[in-house]
Amino acid sequence: xxxxxxxxxxxxxxxxxxxxxxxxxxxxxxxxxxxxxxxxxxxxxxxxxxxxxxxxxxxxxxxxxxxxxxxxxxxxxxxxxxxxxxxxxxxxxxxxxxxxxxxxxxxxxxxxxxxxxxxxxxxxxxxxxxxxxxxxxxxxxxxxxxxxxxxxxxxxxxxxxxxxxxxxxxxxxxxxxxxxxxxxxxxxxxxxxxxxxxxxxxxxxxxxxxxxxxxxxxxxxxxxxxxxxxxxxxxxxxxxxxxxxxxxxxxxxxxxxxxxxxxxxxxxxxxxxxxxxxxxxxxxxxxxxxxxxxxxx
Amino acid sequence: xxxxxxxxxxxxxxxxxxxxxxxxxxxxxxxxxxxxxxxxxxxxxxxxxxxxxxxxxxxxxxxxxxxxxxxxxxxxxxxxxxxxxxxxxxxxxxxxxxxxxxxxxxxxxxxxxxxxxxxxxxxxxxxxxxxxxxxxxxxxxxxxxxxxxxxxxxxxxxxxxxxxxxxxxxxxxxxxxxxxxxxxxxxxxxxxxxxxxxxxxxxxxxxxxxxxxxxxxxxxxxxxxxxxxxxxxxxxxxxxxxxxxxxxxxxxxxxxxxxxxxxxxxxxxxxxxxxxxxxxxxxxxxxxxxxx
Numbered sequence: 142x143x144x145x146x147x148x149x150x151x152x153x154x155x156x157x158x159x160x161x162x163x164x165x166x167x168x169x170x171x172x173x174x175x176x177x178x179x180x181x182x183x184x185x186x187x188x189x190x191x192x193x194x195x196x197x198x199x200x201x202x203x204x205x206x207x208x209x210x211x212x213x214x215x216x217x218x219x220x221x222x223x224x225x226x227x228x229x230x231x232x233x234x235x236x237x238x239x240x241x242x243x244x245x246x247x248x249x250x251x252x253x254x255x256x257x258x259x260x261x262x263x264x265x266x267x268x269x270x271x272x273x274x275x276x277x278x279x280x281x282x283x284x285x286x287x288x289x290x291x292x293x294x295x296x297x298x299x300x301x302x303x304x305x306x307x308x309x310x311x312x313x314x315x316x317x318x319x320x321x322x323x324x325x326x327x328x329x330x331x332x333x334x335x336x337x338x339x340x341x342x343x344x345x346x347x348x349x350x351x352x353x354x355x356x357x358x359x360x361x362x363x364x365x366x367x368x369x370x371x372x373x374x375x376x377x378x379x380x381x382x383x384x385x386x387x388x389x390x391x392x393x394x395x396x397x398x399x400x401x402x403x404x405x406x407x408x409x410x411x412x413x414x415x416x417x418x419x420x421x422x423x424x425x426x427x428x429x430x431x432x433x434x435x436x437x438x
Numbered sequence: 439x440x441x442x443x444x445x446x447x448x449x450x451x452x453x454x455x456x457x458x459x460x461x462x463x464x465x466x467x468x469x470x471x472x473x474x475x476x477x478x479x480x481x482x483x484x485x486x487x488x489x490x491x492x493x494x495x496x497x498x499x500x501x502x503x504x505x506x507x508x509x510x511x512x513x514x515x516x517x518x519x520x521x522x523x524x525x526x527x528x529x530x531x532x533x534x535x536x537x538x539x540x541x542x543x544x545x546x547x548x549x550x551x552x553x554x555x556x557x558x559x560x561x562x563x564x565x566x567x568x569x570x571x572x573x574x575x576x577x578x579x580x581x582x583x584x585x586x587x588x589x590x591x592x593x594x595x596x597x598x599x600x601x602x603x604x605x606x607x608x609x610x611x612x613x614x615x616x617x618x619x620x621x622x623x624x625x626x627x628x629x630x631x632x633x634x635x636x637x638x639x640x641x642x643x644x645x646x647x648x649x650x651x652x653x654x655x656x657x658x659x660x661x662x663x664x665x666x667x668x669x670x671x672x673x674x675x676x677x678x679x680x681x682x683x684x685x686x687x688x689x690x691x692x693x694x695x696x697x698x699x700x701x702x703x704x705x706x707x708x709x710x711x712x713x714x715x716x717x718x719x720x721x722x723x724x725x726x727x728x729x730x
Contacts, residue, residue, distance in 0.1 A: 197539040198490045205651075252489035253662030257713050259493070260655025264706035267577045267652070271700045280573060281561075285554040359497075359651075360554065363547035370540040407558050413551025420544050 164399055173288040173355075175296045177394040180352050181364065183303040185390035186310055187348040188365035189383050190341060192373060194321045197366055198252060199236050202259040203346045204361035206232040207353035209266035211283050216269045221283075222298055225350035232258060233346035237339040266358075286357030286409040288398055299351050306347045313337055318379065355394075360409040364390060367416030374423040389419060462694065464588035465580045465701075469686045471595035472640075472647045473656065477682030478602040479640045480661035481675045482633060486613045490539060491528055491634070492657045494546040495641040498524040500650035501553035502642075503575045508560040513575075514590060518642040524549075525638030529631045578649030578702045580690070591643045598636050598643075609633060610671050647686075648702040656682060659709040663716040685709035 165171055191200045210228020211221040235258060270280055310317075320327040320334040328334045345365075352361040368389035372382040397412035404411075457463050483492050502520020503513050528542070574582070583591070602609075612619040612626040620626045637657075644653040664678035689705030696704075 192540050195539055197543045198493065201493065201543065252487060253484045253658050253665065256489045256493065256654050256658030257662055257710055260652050260659060260706055261710040263651045264655065264700075264703040264710075267649070267700045268703040270577075271703070272698060281557065284576070285557070357554075359550055360547065362543060363551065366540055366543040366547060370544050373540075405558070405562070407554045410551045410555040410558070413548045413554075417544055417548035417551075 160399075164402055169289055169291065170398075170402060172291045172293060172296055173398055174395070176291045176299050176355055177288070177398050178391060179296070179299045179303045180355050181368075181390035181394040182387055183306055183348045184352045184361075184364040185368050185387035186307060186383070187341075187345050188369040188390075189372070189386045190310075190317065190321065191345055191365060192369040193318075194341070196342075196345070197362075198255055199342065200345055200349065200365050201362045202236065202255050202262070203229050203232055203342070203349040204353065204365065205259055205358055206262040207350050207361065208283055208358035209262045209269060210350070211353070211358070212266045212269035212273070212280075216273045222295060222354065225353050226302065226347065228262070229346035229350035229353075230343055232262065233342040234339070237342045282357065284357050284359045285407050286355055286360055286412075288355060288401065288408050291354070295354070299354070302347055303351060306344045309340065310344055313340060317341055356409050356412055360413055363409075363413040363416050364394070367413075367420055368393065371416075371420045371423045374420070374427050389416075393419065460585070461581050461583070462690075464583045464585060465690055466687070468583055468588040468591040468595075469580055469647055469690055469705075470683055471592040471599070472643050473660075473682040473686035474679050475595035475598040475602075475640045476644050476653070476656040477660045477664075477679035478599060478606075478675060479633075479637055480657035480659075480682070481664060481678040482602075482609060482613060483637060483657055484661040484665060485610075485671075486633075488634075488637070489654070489658050490542060491525075492637060492641065493654050494528070494542050495521055495525060495638060496645075496650050496653050497546045497550045497553065499641050499645040499653065500575055501549050501556060503645065503650070504553050504556035504560055508556040514587070514642075517645055518594075518639065521638040521642040521645075522635055523638075525634040525641070526631065529634040574649075575645065576649050576651050577700060578645070578647055578652065580647045580701050580705075581693070583646065587646060591646060594639055594643050598640050601632070601636055605629060605632060606672075606675065610675075614671075648705055652702050652706055655706040655709060656685075659706070659713050660685065663709075663713040666713075666716040666720045681709070681712055685712060 165174070188200070191197060206228045207225045210224040210226075212224070213228070214221050214224025236255060316327070316332045317337050319330075320332050320337050324334050349361050349365065352364045356364060368386045369382075371389055372385035375385060376382045393412055393415045396415050397408055400411045401408035457466070480492075483489060498520050499517055502516040502518075504516070505520070506513050506516025509516075608619070608624045609629050611622075612624050612629050616626050640657070641653055644656050647653075648656050660681035661678045663681055664674045668674045668677060685705055685708040688708045690701060692708070693699050693701035693704040
C-alpha cells in the first residue's frame with residue numbers, strides 16, 4: 142500500500158526491459174519475487190491435490206488459521222513465521238483427527254467441525270490483536286498481505302519448508318493420487334489411505350502458512366484454489382494439469398507483484414483478480430471450444 | 439469512567455446496573471435477535487451441508503460493507519444488498535447441478551480481493567476515514583451498535599425468525615429428502631431460494647454483531663452442537679437457537695466484565711466450549727456402538 146512512498150513513485154514506461162530493471166532495483170522487491178516464486182510453486186502443487194480431493198473448505202480453514210498464528214506469535218514476541226507454521230500444522234492435525242470419529246453422517250458433521258475450528262481460530266486472532274493493542278496497521282497486512290519487508294532469512298525459511306513439503310509430496314504423490322481417485326480400491330490394495338490424508342493435510346498446512354506470508358491470511362486461498370481450478374478446466378490429463386497449475390500460479394504471482402509495485406493498491410487484490418480472470422477466461426474458452434466442436438460436427 | 443469502575447468492582451459486580459447503559463441494552467436486544475436467527479438458519483445450513491456457502495457469504499459481507507463505505511453510502515445498504523444478491527446467485531447456481539466447491543472458492547477469493555481494494559480505497563481517501571472501520575466490519579462491534587442499527591437488526595432478525603417458523607416443516611422435508619418432497623408437491627426449488635435469501639439476510643445482520651470473519655461460527659457452531667446432542671429435528675432446531683442465544687448472552691456478559699476481551703471472541707469462545715462439551719458428552723454416552 143505504501144510502495145509509492147518508498148520507491149519514490151516508480152513510473153511505468155513502454156520499455157519493458159527498463160520496467161523490469163526498475164522492478165528489480167530494490168532488494169525488497171527481489172526478495173518479494175523470490176518468495177513469491179517459492180510460494181507459487183508450493184501452493185500450486187498442493188492446491189492441485191486439494192481441488193482434486195475436494196478439500197477446499199479444509200484448505201480455506203488452514204489458510205485462515207495462519208492469522209491467529211501470526212498474531213499470537215507477535216503477541217508473545219516470537220517471529221511471525223514460526224506462528225504461521227505452528228498454527229497451520231496444528232489445525233491440519235486437528236482437522237485430520239476429528240472427522241472420522243463422527244460415524245455415518247460424516248459429511249455435514251465434518252463441515253460443522255471445520256466451520257467451528259475456523260471461526261474459533263479467527264476469534265482467537267481478534268483476541269490476540271486486541272491484547273496486543275495498537276497494531277492496527279500491521280493487522281491489515283496480516284489479513285491482506287504485503288510484499289514489503291520480506292527478509293533474506295525469511296526467503297530461506299520459505300525455501301527450506303517448500304523443498305521439504307515438495308519432497309514429501311513427490312514421495313507420496315502416486316499413492317496419494319490413487320487414494321484420492323478411488324479410496325476404496327486403494328484401501329483394498331493396501332494403500333494407507335487415512336495416513337496419506339493426514340500427511341497431505343499437514344503439507345497443505347505448510348503451503349498455506351507459506352502463502353499467508355505474502356498474500357495475507359485471507360487471500361491464501363486464491364493461490365491454492367485458483368490455479369488448480371483453472372488448470373483442471375483446461376485439461377483432464379493429470380500430469381499436464383499439474384504442470385499447468387504451477388505455471389499459472391507463477392504467472393499470477395509474478396504479474397500480481399509487478400503490477401502492485403507500480404500501483405497504490407494492495408498486492409492481494411491483483412493476485413486474486415489475475416487468478417480469477419484466468420479462471421473465467423479458461424471456463425469461457427472451454428465452453429466456446431465445446432460449442433465450436435459441436436457446431437462443426 | 440462509569441464502565442471502568444463497574445468492571446473493577448468484581449467480575450460480575452456491575453451486573454445489577456447492566457441495563458442502565460444504552461449501548462448494552464442495544465447489544466443485548468440486537469444480539470438476542472441475531473443469535474436466534476443465526477441459530478435457526480444455521481441448523482438448516484448444517485443439515486443441508488451448506489456451511490461452505492455460509493463461509494462464502496461472510497467474505498461477501500466484508501466486501502459489500504466496504505464497497506458501500508468506499509462509495510460513501512450507508513454501510514447497511516452494502517451489507518444487506520451484497521449478502522442477499524450473492525446468496526440468491528448461489529441458489530441459482532446450485533440448482534443447475536451443485537456448484538463446485540472450487541467454483542465457489544474461486545469466486546469468493548476474488549470477492550475478498552475486491553474487499554481488500556475497497557478497504558485500501560476507503561482508508562486512503564481524503565474523507566478523513568481511519569483504518570478502524572475495516573477492522574470493525576471484519577471483527578464486529580456489537581458494543582458500538584447505534585439505536586438505529588439495533589432496531590434494524592432486531593426487526594430483520596425477527597422477520598427471519600418468523601419466516602423459518604413458517605417454512606420450517608416443508609424446508610426440513612425438502613432438506614432431508616428432496617426427491618420424495620418434490621414428489622409430494624413441496625416446492626423444493628423455491629424453498630432453496632427463500633432459504634438462501636434468509637441466510638444472506640442473517641449473515642448481513644450477524645456481521646454487525648460478531649463481524650464478517652466470525653459469523654460462520656455463530657451460524658455453524660450452535661447448529662453443530664445441537665445436531666450432536668439430538669437427532670430429533672425440531673428439538674435440534676430450537677436447541678440450536680437456544681445455544682446461540684446462550685452463547686451470545688454469556689459472551690456479552692464476559693466481554694462486559696473483562697474489557698480487554700473483544701465481545702466477538704467471548705461469544706464464539708462460549709459457543710465453541712458448548713460444542714466441545716456436546717462432543718465430549720455424546721462420545722462418552724455412546725462409546726462407538728454406532729460406528730461398527
